[in-house]
Amino acid sequence: MAETFTVNVAQDNGIWIFETHGYINNLAGEAISEKYREAFDQGGRQFLFDLEDSKIINSVGVSILIEILEEIVERNGTMAFCHCVPIVKKTFNIMGITQYASIYETRSEALAAMREN
Amino acid sequence: MAETFTVNVAQDNGIWIFETHGYINNLAGEAISEKYREAFDQGGRQFLFDLEDSKIINSVGVSILIEILEEIVERNGTMAFCHCVPIVKKTFNIMGITQYASIYETRSEALAAMREN
Amino acid sequence: MDGERNREVELTIPMLQDMELAASRVAEALAEVLKFDEEKRAEVSMALLEACINSFEHSKSEDRKVYITFQTAPDELKITLRDHGVGFQRESIDPPKIEEKLRPGVRKRGWGLKLMESLMDSVAIDSDEYGTTIVMVKKK
Amino acid sequence: MDGERNREVELTIPMLQDMELAASRVAEALAEVLKFDEEKRAEVSMALLEACINSFEHSKSEDRKVYITFQTAPDELKITLRDHGVGFQRESIDPPKIEEKLRPGVRKRGWGLKLMESLMDSVAIDSDEYGTTIVMVKKK
Ligand SMILES: Nc1ncnc2c1ncn2[C@@H]1O[C@H](COP(=O)(O)OP(=O)(O)O)[C@@H](O)[C@H]1O
Numbered sequence: 001m002a003e004t005f006t007v008n009v010a011q012d013n014g015i016w017i018f019e020t021h022g023y024i025n026n027l028a029g030e031a032i033s034e035k036y037r038e039a040f041d042q043g044g045r046q047f048l049f050d051l052e053d054s055k056i057i058n059s060v061g062v063s064i065l066i067e068i069l070e071e072i073v074e075r076n077g078t079m080a081f082c083h084c085v086p087i088v089k090k091t092f093n094i095m096g097i098t099q100y101a102s103i104y105e106t107r108s109e110a111l112a113a114m115r116e117n
Numbered sequence: 118m119a120e121t122f123t124v125n126v127a128q129d130n131g132i133w134i135f136e137t138h139g140y141i142n143n144l145a146g147e148a149i150s151e152k153y154r155e156a157f158d159q160g161g162r163q164f165l166f167d168l169e170d171s172k173i174i175n176s177v178g179v180s181i182l183i184e185i186l187e188e189i190v191e192r193n194g195t196m197a198f199c200h201c202v203p204i205v206k207k208t209f210n211i212m213g214i215t216q217y218a219s220i221y222e223t224r225s226e227a228l229a230a231m232r233e234n
Numbered sequence: 235m236d237g238e239r240n241r242e243v244e245l246t247i248p249m250l251q252d253m254e255l256a257a258s259r260v261a262e263a264l265a266e267v268l269k270f271d272e273e274k275r276a277e278v279s280m281a282l283l284e285a286c287i288n289s290f291e292h293s294k295s296e297d298r299k300v301y302i303t304f305q306t307a308p309d310e311l312k313i314t315l316r317d318h319g320v321g322f323q324r325e326s327i328d329p330p331k332i333e334e335k336l337r338p339g340v341r342k343r344g345w346g347l348k349l350m351e352s353l354m355d356s357v358a359i360d361s362d363e364y365g366t367t368i369v370m371v372k373k374k
Numbered sequence: 375m376d377g378e379r380n381r382e383v384e385l386t387i388p389m390l391q392d393m394e395l396a397a398s399r400v401a402e403a404l405a406e407v408l409k410f411d412e413e414k415r416a417e418v419s420m421a422l423l424e425a426c427i428n429s430f431e432h433s434k435s436e437d438r439k440v441y442i443t444f445q446t447a448p449d450e451l452k453i454t455l456r457d458h459g460v461g462f463q464r465e466s467i468d469p470p471k472i473e474e475k476l477r478p479g480v481r482k483r484g485w486g487l488k489l490m491e492s493l494m495d496s497v498a499i500d501s502d503e504y505g506t507t508i509v510m511v512k513k514k
């Protein structure tokens with residue numbers, strides 16, 4: 001939780017997978033944003049965030065995800081999430097993020113759906 | 118944790134398995150003690166406590182386990198534990214319970230060892 | 235009255251990075267004591283997290299502390315949070331909308347109050363130039 | 375000095391069933407903030423749990439409250455717990471031994487202080503007829 005936040009990035013057939021570890025607060029949001037920027041600059045347009053190990057988030061951290069979402073939507077890319085705990089899902093619903101980004105249960109489900117895109 | 122504590126009892130070839138759920142405090146200790154009494158009265162002499170779902174304990178609850186241990190030792194029975202989180206193991210070590218009761222990683226390991234007894 | 239006061243938990247945290255976690259943990263523990271289900275526990279916990287962060291970020295309080303009182307009744311948890319900051323006017327803050335937030339150049343922030351209000355059963359804000367008091371209730 | 379006071383977390387809990395959990399959760403959250411490893415977090419958390427239960431059970435305090443202060447330094451967490459109870463003499467309490475506890479008729483209780491002392495790096499007890507203060511330190 002307050003462990004040092006980390007984010008691992010992997011690629012699967014053009015889909016960039018961000019696996020976060022820890023509390024998504026302002027600092028974590030910035031760490032994600034940096035990695036996202038690198039991926040985007042390399043031409044990435046499909047992004048999957050696996051939040052299995054991020055059971056706590058706050059709205060400051062999520063705002064940074066909305067910054068990312070703005071850019072992805074603008075470039076006709078896709079943003080998706082998987083392995084979200086219920087409170088994270090609920091937060092994304094309340095904020096309306098789910099109108100622009102899909103939430104999948106598992107990573108393989110997400111990847112399958114995103115590949116059809 | 119502060120969920121209502123429950124304990125499920127099962128039998129495997131004469132070994133009584135107590136599976137606890139929740140914080141082992143005074144009330145939980147008493148609940149365990151009652152179930153233990155029934156098993157003991159039915160002739161039970163080998164007791165395995167699976168603490169996988171009890172990540173918090175306190176010394177008042179554990180004292181009730183020592184009451185049980187006293188009786189088991191006196192009647193030449195066996196008391197064992199499995200699936201203990203590190204703080205529970207450490208507590209049992211500090212208290213010296215591990216001199217009289219074995220701690221196994223898994224339930225099957227415990228059962229195998231206890232059957233040889 | 236006295237019986238109620240005797241059930242109060244009081245917590246004071248400094249306005250420092252991650253200290254909101256200490257507060258949210260107490261909320262969660264008390265929601266557990268009241269046997270709220272896991273979802274509601276997480277909801278209370280997050281609402282308080284957001285309230286704390288608001289005080290940290292916006293109150294400009296000089297003592298840099300947030301004062302929180304938790305009151306437990308059999309089927310509800312009431313949380314009162316105070317800061318001695320500059321205050322704000324709830325009415326002057328427009329509810330955030332995702333369509334607008336997604337426009338270029340628009341500040342993405344501004345979700346805390348909405349989240350608190352959505353996650354709790356009631357949120358009352360009393361704020362003036364001496365500080366902000368937020369009373370939030372979550373029912374079982 | 376002032377800088378230190380500004381890092382303090384204060385928690386007051388009523389002496390009621392399960393309230394020790396709220397205290398232990400704060401200890402755990404702060405140990406997390408300090409990036410203690412999981413084992414040490416659990417150790418601090420349990421030591422405080424035991425200290426709270428002692429106050430609940432033995433202090434006979436009239437206000438039925440436990441007052442806890444958490445002080446965080448970069449590599450240690452100091453917890454000061456106070457009750458306004460009847461106090462006790464540490465010296466007059468013999469260390470528990472499992473061999474003795476297993477004898478018939480012997481009271482099985484009496485492990486709280488030993489656990490606290492084993493789980494923390496230091497435990498200092500100051501107790502008199504006005505109450506008990508316990509200062510516990512855990513290093514990273
Ligand atoms: N405790 C507070 N003290 C002063 N101003 C506050 C406080 N809480 C909220 N505000 C004001 O309300 C606004 C909206 O808060 P919020 O919905 O949480 O979004 P955000 O914090 O992202 O701006 C803040 O930008 C701030 O101006």
Ligand SMILES: Nc1ncnc2c1ncn2[C@@H]1O[C@H](COP(=O)(O)OP(=O)(O)O)[C@@H](O)[C@H]1O
Binds near residue numbers: 457484506
């Ligand atoms: N806060 C306290 N106030 C008064 N007496 C206490 C307090 N804490 C401990 N004691 C005394 O010390 C004894 C030993 O405590 P402890 O080792 O925790 O075991 P237990 O609580 O099981 O008796 C208690 O029985 C009690 O007499």
